Every structure is written in C-alpha cells, then in structure tokens.
Amino acid sequence: MQALPQALFIVMLELTIGSFVSLYLLDLRGDTSRGFVKFQGILYLVFSVLTLLAMNSFATPDIVRGDGLDETWLRAQGPLVLLFTLLLVPWNMLLFGDRQPGVKKVKGERLPVTPRARARFVAGALTALVGLAALFAVGMAYRTLADAHLGGAFVVLAFVAGGVALGGVMTAMLLGHWYLNTPTASGKPLEFVTALLVGALVAELAFSLLIGPSTAHLNPNAQLLPPGTTIETTGSGGVKISTQTPAKTPTSRSGQPGQGQQQQPPARQTPLDTTAMVWLQYLMGLIAPGVLAVVALYLTRGRSFQSATGMLYLAVSFIFIGEVLGRGLLLLPIFG
Secondary structure, three states, X not given: OOOHHHHHHHHHHHHHHHHHHHHHHHHHHOOOOXXXXXXXXXXXXXXXHHHHXXXXXXXXXXXXXXXXXXXXXXXXXXXXXXXXXXXXXXXXXXXXXXXXXXXXXXXXXXXXXXXXXXXXXHHHHHHHHHHHHHHHHHHHHHHHHHOOOHHHHHHHHHHHHHHHHHHHHHHHHHHHHHHOOOOOOOOHHHHXXXXXXXXXXXXXXXXXXXXXXXXXXXXXXXXXXXXXXXXXXXXOOOEEEEEOOOOOXXXXXXXXXXXXXXXXXXXXXXXXXXXXXXXXXXXXXXXXXXXXXXXXXXXXXXXXXXXHHHHHHHXXXXXXXXXXXXXXXXXXXXXX
C-alpha cells in the first residue's frame, strides 16, 4: 500500500500527458469538432493541476530520496511537469481565441490556416514535447528499479507507451460520447485515436515483456537488523530498538524439544504471489483492452458509435487498473 501513492502520481502523469498528445494530434488533423477540442483542453488543464499536486505530495526528490532512483533525472521531474502545466494555459487561450471552425475542409477544399491557429499549433507542439520530456525524465529516474536489460531502456519506453495508451483511450472514450450529440459527424477522428490506442497497447505489451526483473537497491544509510528485532516508539518521540538473544533449550534424545519447550510456528507465506499480479497486469491491463480497442475500431468504421463508446469505456477501466498494477509492481522492491 505504501507504493500506491507514488504509483498513482506516475499514472496521473501518463494520463495527463498522453491525453494532451492525442488531443493535439486531433487538433492538427482539423476534422474534429471545435467544441470537443475546447472542452478537452480545459479538462486536461485540470488533470495537469491534479498531477502537479500529486507530485508535490508523493513524489518530490525529498520524499523519494534514498529509494534507489536516479536522482539526476529526478531533479528534472518537477520543472518539466510545472512547465507543461503552465504551457497549457496559453494553448487554451489561443484555442478559445480562434473562431475558425475545427473542420478545415469545406466541399473538398482546404481552408487557409489563420495566424492564430498557426500559433496554437506551435504552442501545442512545444507543450507536447515538454510533456513527453517530463514522462521521459520520470522513466529515466525510475528505470534503475528494473535495469536488467539495456540499462532499463524498456522501462522508459513502457512509460511513454503507457502514457499514449492511457491518454489515447481517455480521449477516444470522451470523443465517442461526443458523437452521441453529433451522430452525423465524421468518424475519422475516432478511428484515428482508436488506432493510436491499439498501437500504443501493442508497444507497451512488448516493452513490458522485455523489461526484465525488478531489482531492489540498498539504501546507503540503512543498517541491517538481526532477526527478532523489535522497534518501538516511546512517549517522548524516541525510538527503542531491542533484540532478543535466543536461549538454548534442552532437547530429548530423539532430537525433539524437551518438556516445556515450545515449537516455533511455521513461517507464513503470502497467499497471492506477485506472479499472479504480473499476469493480471498483462491480461487485464494490456491484452483485454487491446481486444476491446480493436472491436471499437471495427464498430467505428461501421458508424456504430454508441457500441464503440461502450467498448472504449471498458478499456479505460482496464488500462487504468493495469497501469496502477504495473507501476506498483515496479515500485514493489522499494516498499516490499
């Protein structure tokens, strides 16, 4: 449970950055409802503020120092996340100030891009790059927890792919709901973002399989304690550490404990191995939503937007749970 807050910050970062990247790509295409882009722009600004608060509460360098992370990259986390949040403000201002419709083609002819729209595209590109840089920096900081293969490169790639998958499914699901109000709109935007989702899930599955085992790094300030050590807090705020010295007890000739000697209770084992959690991450967080996304893509091409939205709604839940499991398992060596 101690790893959950830190894992939640990583998942929130993936959700926020991946959602904006997918929205920015839809804005570049120019065939999405302008009202949808405006609504999502404000929503993802709220997501970024929540992510910033989660970072300051659970994942600052002072909080996670000594956990075996790469502190060089960890120091870049805060400025990049803050800059990403700040850049969303001018991008939204440029979006709301541009009165040009979202569709840039009228009767087959492409409308000229206004200077304000061009400025918005440049600001959006900068915001997306800063967001991806923030996700890359966080992945580089946490890659040391599973650096078995290629120095943890697959951890970084899984972070980026997971962000695109989680953000893409959120944008696709909300876009599917938007079609309920505009059923005659083109289905191409939903096809595009759903195809992006499928590609991201396939990539994340491959990277997750290639990550390798997680590794627990020793804290340089930690001290090993002998078995049987108890740690108690005193009323004055101090800590009392005591270690019992086992006493030898007589045994019978048969090697069994003598009279009055108590046998040691058997060691307890956890009923659920982490292997089961790993399989749950793969099946529930990657494979199942991948199948749902493929079905949603097929339904979208048949203009069954309501059914496709239902598939995407389920995929959002599965991917979110899978990301929390994946990041929690990565952090398990620290807190386990």
